[in-house]
Amino acid sequence: MKLETMEKAMKTSIFEVLETMFYMAPEFADLSDHPPESGDTAGSMLGCTLEFSNGLSGRFTALAPPDFLREMTENFMALDPDEITSTHMEGIIKEYLNMVAGGTFRLYDDTLVFNLGTPAIIPPDEAAAAIDNAGDAPLILARTDSGVMWITIEM
Secondary structure, three states, rough: OOOOHHHHHHHHHHHHHHHHHHHOOOOEEEEHHOOOOHHHHOOOEEEEEEEEEEOEEEEEEEEHHHEEEHHHHHHHHHOOHHHOOOOHHHHHHHHHHHHHHHHHHHHHHOOEEEEOOOEEEEEEHHHHHHOOOOOOOOOEEEEEEEHHHHHHEEO
């Protein structure tokens, strides 16, 4: 597996999903400017994992602050900000990660078949650590006016 190719596929997929489905235009940021713990005040970050297997095995992890997810939810579901619940935001990060994973694999190698698991929410007190523990895995930071979302893939 070529990490550069996987990272490029991830960036393209993240951009396409955020722009097309959530009406957000991300820029890609550097981890040194935005470590996960910098935005995690009192364990407020929401995280999600999605395991995959077959051609490659591993998992995607996404982490975002509530403001980022609130805007995604508002844009996707056309809800007023005061109508958005934590359940809505959990559903959005799960759907987002599922779409990013599918797009990444399509762009990486559309001849491979991947089995995607069910997206799972990470407990808030473990969310930032999930990204920190990713080691040398490709890590993408998508930055918008609403903040930064961290996404990694471990294989």
